[in-house]
Amino acid sequence: MSRVIEEAKKRAKLARKAKKNQVPYGLALLGVLAFIFVVLADRSSINALLWVLGILLGVVLQKCRFCFAAAFRDPVLVGSTSVMRGVIICLIITTIGFGLVQYMLMFPQGFEEIPPENIPGRVRPVGFHTIIGGVLFGIGMVVAGGCASGTLMRIGEGYLMQLVVLVGFIIGTLWGAWDYPLWDNLFIQYSPVIYLPYYFGFKGTVVGQVIFLLLIYYLAYLYDKKNSIMAKL
Amino acid sequence: MDWYKKIVKEPWPYWVGGILIAMVNVVLFYFTGKPWAITTGFLYWGAGLLQIAGIDVTGWEYFQRSEYLEVAEKGFVSTHYTLLNTGIILGALLAVLMASQFKFKKLKNRKQFVVALIGGIIMGYSTRIAFGCNIGGFLSAIGSLSLHGWILGFSMLIGAWIGSKILFKYLI
Amino acid sequence: MRQVRIDCMYEACPIPLLKALKELEKMQVGDLLIIESDHSCSTINIVEWAKKQGHHVDYQEVGEGEWEIYIEKAR
Numbered sequence A: 001m002s003r004v005i006e007e008a009k010k011r012a013k014l015a016r017k018a019k020k021n022q023v024p025y026g027l028a029l030l031g032v033l034a035f036i037f038v039v040l041a042d043r044s045s046i047n048a049l050l051w052v053l054g055i056l057l058g059v060v061l062q063k064c065r066f067c068f069a070a071a072f073r074d075p076v077l078v079g080s081t082s083v084m085r086g087v088i089i090c091l092i093i094t095t096i097g098f099g100l101v102q103y104m105l106m107f108p109q110g111f112e113e114i115p116p117e118n119i120p121g122r123v124r125p126v127g128f129h130t131i132i133g134g135v136l137f138g139i140g141m142v143v144a145g146g147c148a149s150g151t152l153m154r155i156g157e158g159y160l161m162q163l164v165v166l167v168g169f170i171i172g173t174l175w176g177a178w179d180y181p182l183w184d185n186l187f188i189q190y191s192p193v194i195y196l197p198y199y200f201g202f203k204g205t206v207v208g209q210v211i212f213l214l215l216i217y218y219l220a221y222l223y224d225k226k227n228s229i230m231a232k233l
Numbered sequence B: 001m002d003w004y005k006k007i008v009k010e011p012w013p014y015w016v017g018g019i020l021i022a023m024v025n026v027v028l029f030y031f032t033g034k035p036w037a038i039t040t041g042f043l044y045w046g047a048g049l050l051q052i053a054g055i056d057v058t059g060w061e062y063f064q065r066s067e068y069l070e071v072a073e074k075g076f077v078s079t080h081y082t083l084l085n086t087g088i089i090l091g092a093l094l095a096v097l098m099a100s101q102f103k104f105k106k107l108k109n110r111k112q113f114v115v116a117l118i119g120g121i122i123m124g125y126s127t128r129i130a131f132g133c134n135i136g137g138f139l140s141a142i143g144s145l146s147l148h149g150w151i152l153g154f155s156m157l158i159g160a161w162i163g164s165k166i167l168f169k170y171l172i
Numbered sequence C: 001m002r003q004v005r006i007d008c009m010y011e012a013c014p015i016p017l018l019k020a021l022k023e024l025e026k027m028q029v030g031d032l033l034i035i036e037s038d039h040s041c042s043t044i045n046i047v048e049w050a051k052k053q054g055h056h057v058d059y060q061e062v063g064e065g066e067w068e069i070y071i072e073k074a075r
Helices: A001-013 A023-043 A047-065 A068-077 A083-105 A128-144 A148-157 A160-186 A201-225 B002-009 B016-030 B039-052 B066-073 B079-098 B110-130 B134-143 B146-171 C015-025 C042-052
Strands: C003-009 C032-037 C056-063 C066-072
Touching: A001 A148, A001 C032, A001 C056, A001 C066, A023 A160, A023 B079, A023 C056, A047 A148, A047 B016, A047 B079, A068 A128, A068 A148, A068 B134, A068 B146, A083 A201, A083 B016, A083 B134, A083 C066, A128 A160, A128 B110, A128 B134, A128 B146, A148 B079, A148 B110, A148 B134, A160 B110, B002 B066, B039 B079, B039 B110, B039 C032, B066 C032, B110 B134, B110 B146, B110 C066, B134 B146, C003 C015, C015 C066, C032 C042, C042 C066
Parallel strands: C003 C032
Antiparallel strands: C032 C066, C056 C066
16 A cells, blocks of 8 residues: 555544544434334335335445446446446346246236236336437436436435435426327327337246346446456556 | 444445345335336425425326326325335435434535536436336336336436536536 | 645535546646545545556545545556
C-alpha cells in the first residue's frame, strides 16, 4: 500500500470529529417496523408479508448499492460491468424462480389454454412504444442519478434530490397515463404480446433464457477485463 | 465482532444482492400472484392525490383497463404498492442507520433540482408507454418470459448511453 | 508530489466518479487525489475504477455517511 496514501489516511483520522453512533436510532426504527408488522399481521397475512418483503428489498438494495442505472451506465461510461453482472445473476435466479411459479399458477391447463392477458406475471405487448419508452427511461435514470428502485433506496439514505425525482415520477406517470390513448392508437393496439414459450415451449424458454443469460454474463466479464489495465499485466 | 462489523458496515457484493433480490421477487410473485413492480405504485399515489384534490381521474381511458379498474374504484388506495414501496424506503433507512452511515443530503443547487425533476418526469412518463420501469418492465418482465422485457432492457442501454453523453457534456 | 482535493459532497451518481476521472487525467504520476464524497456508490465505483487503471487506491469513513477516497496516480 502506498505510503502517500497511508499518511493521508492517518492525517484524516486525527482530524476527525468524534464518531456518532446511529445504531440506537436504527434499533428504534426496527421497533417501529416490527410494531407495524404486528398490526398488519393481525388483519392480513399478505399485507404483513408485503411489509417484510419491502423492508428486505430496501435493506438489500442499500447494502449492495444495487443500482440498475449504474448497471446500464457504467459499461458505457467507464467500461465496468460489475453491477451489470450482478443484475444478470438476478435475472438468472428470477427466470428459474418465476418459471416454477408460472408453471404452478398455470397448472393444470398450461400456458397454451390461457389468453395472453391472463398469463401470470408481467407479460405485455412489445413494439415501438417499448423501444421509445426504454430509451426515455434510460436517459432519465442516468440524468436523475437513479432508477425507480434506486430512487426509493436513496430517499431512505437521506437524499432530498431523490424526493424531487419521486415527485417527477408521480407527475410523469400521471402524464403518461393521460397520454396513453395516443400511444395506444399509434403503436400499442397493433403490437403483439410475445410470450416466449409460444415459440420455444415452456421448458425450452426457461432453459434457453438461462443459458443465454450465462452467455451474456461471460461476455460482460470479458468486456470488463478488456477495460482493465490490471488484467493485462 | 469483526465479522459483524463486516456485514453491517461494509457493502455487500453485487452477486449477493442479485440472488437475494431475485429470491424476494419469487416469493412475492408466488404469494401475491404479482411480481415486483414499483412505478405503478407511484401512479396510484398520484391518482389518489388528485382524487383528494377533487380531480376525478377514474374516467381516464387508461384506468378502464381491467388491472386498474379495481384500484380506481377504491379511490386508488393500493395497500399492495404502498406497503412495498414504503417498506423499501424504510428498509434502506434501517440499513444506513445500523451502519451509522445516515446523512441528510440537501440539494446542492437549483440545477440539481431541475435535473432531478425532469429526469423523474421523463422516467415516469416512459413507464406508462413501456409498461414498466427497471423492475416491473425489465426485471420482472424478463423473469416472466415476455419479450418486451428484453427489448426494454436493450433500449434502456441505449438510453443510458445517450444520457451519459448529456451528463458529461452539460452537467459536470 | 501534488495533493489535490475535490469536494463531491451532495452530488448525485455518477458525478463523483466523473469528477475524479477528469481531475486524475490532469495530474502527474505520484500525485495524490483525495475525493470527499457522501455517496455510497462512490466508494465502490471509484475504487474499482482506479484499481482497474492500475493506481494505488484506498478509502476510509470520515463521518456518518461521509468518505474520503485516496488515489495515488501510478501510471
